[in-house]
Amino acid sequence: MSTTVDPYSSINTPSTSANSGTAAASADRFLKLLVAQMQNQDPLNPMDNAQVTSQMAQINTVTGIEKLNETVTGLNTQFLQMQAMQGASLVGRDVTVEGNRLDVREGIGVGGMDLSGTADSVKVDILDASGRTVDTLDLGAAKAGTHSFTWDASKAGDTSGYTFRVTAKLGTATVTNTALMRDTVAAVSTSGNKLQLELASSGTVDYTAIKAYN
Structure with a gap:
């Protein structure tokens, strides 16, 4: 068979x-x-x-x-x-990433936020290294999207460790927001199949985490 x-x-x-x-x-x-x-x-x-x-x-x-x-x-x-x-080619350039560290250069602090919706009141609290509010910025109304702000830090002395907190309102309702900070690209590296950037203050982040190039 x-x-x-x-x-x-x-x-x-x-x-x-x-x-x-x-x-x-x-x-x-x-x-x-x-x-x-x-x-x-x-x-x-x-x-x-x-x-x-x-x-x-x-x-x-x-x-x-x-x-x-x-x-x-x-x-x-x-x-x-x-x-x-x-x-x-990005090494040495400034980028915008998620974070609430206040970047201060030459006496000017810079930060930003991404609003999920329109707000009729946007305020930014500037916090020192201990978390104490040292100043509050009233930015007024703003539409949904990305916005930036500056703060005069010339009289603040040592601003290392300074952060900021954003509060956005539409009437009595809170508008969700994401804090954005400025950082500098120090180096570029690859890990597996990902391109990563070494930032001066934020450490290692994925290339896709960059919100904007300044």
């Missing part, structure tokens, strides 16, 4: 082929098993063309996915390299 050999008993499905070797090795193994199956098939119940076509289609799918994965990996690597080259 003849023995039927199943080509799929020794090859992987498309979801696992990448872990078991190259597509070329899988295809070669498949063809050898397919020939063995045809040589040992039951003469009274031979394989039909549809079955052979189906099996060939599956191995082609395995090979295609393997090649597609290799192509995508290559493109990702090239894209990351391009990003790193572009990111290098």
Whole structure:
């Protein structure tokens, strides 16, 4: 009695082929098993063309996915390299990221916020290193979106550790906001498939965390 050999008993499905070797090795193994199956098939119940076509289609799918994965990996690597080259040009430049540290230079403090909606009253409390409010700015009404402010720090003395707090209202309702701060790019690095920026005050952040380039 003849023995039927199943080509799929020794090859992987498309979801696992990448872990078991190259597509070329899988295809070669498949063809050898397919020939063995045809040589040992039951003469009274031979394989039909549809079955052979189906099996060939599956191995082609395995090979295609393997090649597609290799192509995508290559493109990702090239894209990351391009990003790193572009990111290098940012070293020394100012950027805007999430945070509430007050950036003070030459006696002027700078900060900002992103309002989720329109506000008829926006106030900014300037806090010293101990968290004590040293001044309050009344910015008035503002529309949804990103806004910035400046604060005269010339008479404040040591402003290291200064932060700010934004309060936005529409009537009696609170308008959600995100504090934004200015920082400086010190270096660029890559980690895995991510481009990261080393900021002078905020440390390491993903490239995508940058809200604006100043």
